[in-house]
Amino acid sequence: MKFTRRLSLALLGGMALFPSATLAQQDYPSRAITLVVPYGAGGTTDISARQIASMAEDLLGQPIVVENQPGASGTNAMRAVAGADPDGYTLIATTSSPSFVTPALRDVGYDTLQDLVPILNYSGPYHGVVVPGDSAYESLDALIEGAKSDAVTYGTAGAMGGAHLAFASVAKETGAKLQHVPFDGAAKATAAVLGGHVDAALVPAYRDLVQDGQLRLLGVLDGSNDPDFPDAPTLKEAGLAAEFPSIVGIMAPAGTDPEILAKLEAAFTEVASSEEFETFMTDLSQPVRIMSGADLARTIEDNLTAYREIAKDLGN
Amino acid sequence: MLVDAFLELLNLWVLVAAVVGIASGVIIGAIPGLGPTMAIALLIPVTFSMDSIPAIILLLGVYQGAIFGGSISAVLLNVPGTPSSAATAIDGFAMARRGEGGRALRFALYASVAGNIFSCLVLMALAEPLARFALDFGPAEMALLMLFALLVIVLFGGGSKLDALIMVLVGACAGVVGLDPISGTPRFTFGSFAFDNGFQLIPVLIGLFAMSEVLLQAFDRDHDVSDAEVPPLKASVVRFVELWRMRITLLLSSVIGTFVGILPGIGSTVPAFMSYNLARSRSAAPESFGKGAPEGVAAPEAANNAVTGGALVPTLALGIPGDAVTAVILGAFMLHGLAPGPFLFRDHGLEVYAIFEALLLSSIPTVILGLLFFRVAIHVTRIQPRHLLPAITILAVFGAFSVNNSLFDVWVMLGAGVLGFLFRRSSFPLPPLLIGLILGAPFEQSLRQALLTSGGGYDIFFGSPITIGLAGLIALSLAISLALNLRKARA
Numbered sequence: 001m002k003f004t005r006r007l008s009l010a011l012l013g014g015m016a017l018f019p020s021a022t023l024a025q026q027d028y029p030s031r032a033i034t035l036v037v038p039y040g041a042g043g044t045t046d047i048s049a050r051q052i053a054s055m056a057e058d059l060l061g062q063p064i065v066v067e068n069q070p071g072a073s074g075t076n077a078m079r080a081v082a083g084a085d086p087d088g089y090t091l092i093a094t095t096s097s098p099s100f101v102t103p104a105l106r107d108v109g110y111d112t113l114q115d116l117v118p119i120l121n122y123s124g125p126y127h128g129v130v131v132p133g134d135s136a137y138e139s140l141d142a143l144i145e146g147a148k149s150d151a152v153t154y155g156t157a158g159a160m161g162g163a164h165l166a167f168a169s170v171a172k173e174t175g176a177k178l179q180h181v182p183f184d185g186a187a188k189a190t191a192a193v194l195g196g197h198v199d200a201a202l203v204p205a206y207r208d209l210v211q212d213g214q215l216r217l218l219g220v221l222d223g224s225n226d227p228d229f230p231d232a233p234t235l236k237e238a239g240l241a242a243e244f245p246s247i248v249g250i251m252a253p254a255g256t257d258p259e260i261l262a263k264l265e266a267a268f269t270e271v272a273s274s275e276e277f278e279t280f281m282t283d284l285s286q287p288v289r290i291m292s293g294a295d296l297a298r299t300i301e302d303n304l305t306a307y308r309e310i311a312k313d314l315g316n
Numbered sequence: 317m318l319v320d321a322f323l324e325l326l327n328l329w330v331l332v333a334a335v336v337g338i339a340s341g342v343i344i345g346a347i348p349g350l351g352p353t354m355a356i357a358l359l360i361p362v363t364f365s366m367d368s369i370p371a372i373i374l375l376l377g378v379y380q381g382a383i384f385g386g387s388i389s390a391v392l393l394n395v396p397g398t399p400s401s402a403a404t405a406i407d408g409f410a411m412a413r414r415g416e417g418g419r420a421l422r423f424a425l426y427a428s429v430a431g432n433i434f435s436c437l438v439l440m441a442l443a444e445p446l447a448r449f450a451l452d453f454g455p456a457e458m459a460l461l462m463l464f465a466l467l468v469i470v471l472f473g474g475g476s477k478l479d480a481l482i483m484v485l486v487g488a489c490a491g492v493v494g495l496d497p498i499s500g501t502p503r504f505t506f507g508s509f510a511f512d513n514g515f516q517l518i519p520v521l522i523g524l525f526a527m528s529e530v531l532l533q534a535f536d537r538d539h540d541v542s543d544a545e546v547p548p549l550k551a552s553v554v555r556f557v558e559l560w561r562m563r564i565t566l567l568l569s570s571v572i573g574t575f576v577g578i579l580p581g582i583g584s585t586v587p588a589f590m591s592y593n594l595a596r597s598r599s600a601a602p603e604s605f606g607k608g609a610p611e612g613v614a615a616p617e618a619a620n621n622a623v624t625g626g627a628l629v630p631t632l633a634l635g636i637p638g639d640a641v642t643a644v645i646l647g648a649f650m651l652h653g654l655a656p657g658p659f660l661f662r663d664h665g666l667e668v669y670a671i672f673e674a675l676l677l678s679s680i681p682t683v684i685l686g687l688l689f690f691r692v693a694i695h696v697t698r699i700q701p702r703h704l705l706p707a708i709t710i711l712a713v714f715g716a717f718s719v720n721n722s723l724f725d726v727w728v729m730l731g732a733g734v735l736g737f738l739f740r741r742s743s744f745p746l747p748p749l750l751i752g753l754i755l756g757a758p759f760e761q762s763l764r765q766a767l768l769t770s771g772g773g774y775d776i777f778f779g780s781p782i783t784i785g786l787a788g789l790i791a792l793s794l795a796i797s798l799a800l801n802l803r804k805a806r807a
Binding site for chain 1: 353354356357358360361450451452453454455456495496497498499500502509512513580581630634635636637638640643644647648650651652653655657658659720721722758761765768769771
């Protein structure tokens with residue numbers, strides 16, 4: 001059944017006459033929902049969250065207000081939502097970094113799986129291993145082999161990010177001399193590899209530059225292939241035991257009523273699988289990757305463990 | 317191509333979009349704390365259902381308008397609306413105190429338009445080759461360039477060089493707080509999560525300039541509070557001859573702004589101060605700077621507006637945004653099916669050239685709207701300070717909070733206000749502190765990145781024509797400064 005505005009208004013009117021605590025989850029949502037975005041307004045996470053929010057409003061019958069709380073790689077917003085009332089009116093649209101990368105490295109003031117419940121995953125940009133178009137390295141193997149004799153430098157979006165940790169574990173496993181050079185954001189790492197200041201970069205948003213021949217894609221850090229470049233192997237396919245799965249999903253504070261969670265998961269999944277959302281995300285050069293809340297929780301759990309191991313090796 | 321693109325603009329909606337964009341940009345930019353990034357991000361959802369050309373024109377109008385709008389509050393209230401207009405405040409506010417606020421605003425407006433037109437022409441003619449050139453600036457080149465900028469501020473900023481050096485170092489030290497850019501470990505955070513992000517530029521800026529002004533006035537015992545004298549408004553005519561006389565300053569400032577804009581990560585505040593210093597050292601009457609020299613308003617305004625065109629060069633030609641504002645604009649281009657990158661000019665040449673032409677032509681509505689807006693805004697200078705200061709305090713608290721929706725930033729702003737008050741009372745200059753804060757952390761990061769890529773060897777700083785040229789510039793500016801000192805000592 002679709003929740004039209006009129007129907008939900010009628011329902012709300014009815015509920016107002018018979019207020020009852022046990023009915024709380026049935027008349028949910030009865031007021032505006034806040035969707036926190038842990039990054040600044042205007043980035044891809046923010047734009048896609050605003051789109052999924054405005055499309056879900058029609059299904060849920062209440063406005064969804066997007067609120068930006070940037071800072072500290074997203075951990076500030078995660079901590080705030082983890083401590084919010086678990087009534088279904090405060091949600092967060094979050095990514096890999098504050099979900100399982102930073103929490104594996106240091107105390108961030110929340111435990112992703114204890115304090116939050118994943119509702120669904122709807123996107124996640126692929127991170128590629130790219131080298132300049134005229135680089136001598138034709139494949140991941142060649143890059144790793146090359147790094148065994150001479151140090152190979154690689155740029156990423158920042159220190160102790162998922163991409164850095166994935167390659168740090170590759171370096172440890174293969175004994176290759178992979179020298180990390182952290183940049184302030186993926187765009188600057190891309191510029192550095194284009195200008196030949198680093199030998200390789202681990203960055204998203206590489207499609208056009210690869211198709212133009214300015215960059216060469218050696219592989220992807222994700223668990224699955226990028227549909228635009230099916231021939232580029234994942235690290236696992238290239239025989240390396242590491243991966244950096246990229247997630248963009250919605251979570252709620254732990255303790256939220258299961259019926260409310262089910263309602264939200266159904267609504268957001270319906271929106272995320274629509275053709276309209278797919279077109280929107282394609283324009284934004286972002287993939288649509290739908291995963292249920294339970295699957296997302298498992299992905300986060302697996303990676304938290306894996307990243308804690310890597311972090312331990314790095315001496316953190 | 318250019319004619320076809322122009323025909324695309326003959327549409328009522330394009331005009332409406334340009335006017336709405338510029339007007340909202342000017343207003344949002346004039347409010348401290350709400351810079352161009354916030355303005356564009358707020359308006360992106362509004363453009364979802366629009367055609368691509370008017371939508372992008374609206375957003376770029378906001379960008380240009382907001383950079384200019386920041387100078388209105390800088391001139392009239394000594395509160396820079398955006399960090400890039402901090403340099404404008406020095407001479408602009410001095411002019412406003414003399415009752416020449418209208419003239420200062422007009423100089424700012426015409427210089428802004430000049431800077432815009434220059435950088436837009438560069439963008440149209442040379443986007444692709446310049447984007448290639450920008451890629452040659454790696455960590456080593458950036459480190460030397462930032463060192464040069466810091467040196468220019470200390471050596472040619474006027475006043476005591478030691479004072480300026482101390483202030484630059486204070487700013488750079490404040491930039492150390494937060495996560496280490498290379499190893500990611502927290503530094504000087506005292507175990508508090510709030511410090512992880514370091515001190516954000518906008519709260520510090522608002523505190524240093526706006527809050528400290530409020531405190532200065534509040535603790536000024538000589539002041540007769542009841543009857544503060546308000547200067548009579550003087551005629552605000554700016555003749556073309558006056559602008560023509562500063563043509564070289566405008567040109568050099570535009571070149572600096574465009575060039576620095578092309579490089580990622582420096583932003584528009586540093587080129588504004590660099591052009592200000594250059595204009596003063598070239599001026600026949602350098603002592604008039606800081607006391608209300610029109611050239612001191614025009615130079616930084618031309619530079620910070622020229623940054624807009626420069627910053628679009630790598631954003632559009634490579635799909636690589638240099639800062640937060642262009643990252644937001646990149647998203648907007650993508651949403652409207654014009655994915656920036658190597659294929660943008662090939663696949664969407666018509667739309668892109670239409671947008672560039674609109675950027676050029678938007679100078680006309682900018683001037684008209686600016687002049688209309690001034691007629692109202694100028695009367696702010698007639699308000700008694702005791703009525704104005706509470707409003708500035710509220711704006712300052714609101715502006716600091718709105719950057720990250722974080723109360724911590726409000727405390728940072730208040731702390732910076734007290735610090736700025738103490739520094740101003742003891743006549744230390746604030747601009748070097750701001751530059752030190754802006755450039756300190758990226759300088760450290762570039763330096764360490766360069767050493768990581770070279771395996772620890774310092775030869776990387778002399779390894780390319782660009783680094784050798786920059787090292788030469790650094791040596792030259794040290795030599796000039798030394799020679800000037802010796803001559804002064806002899807005289």
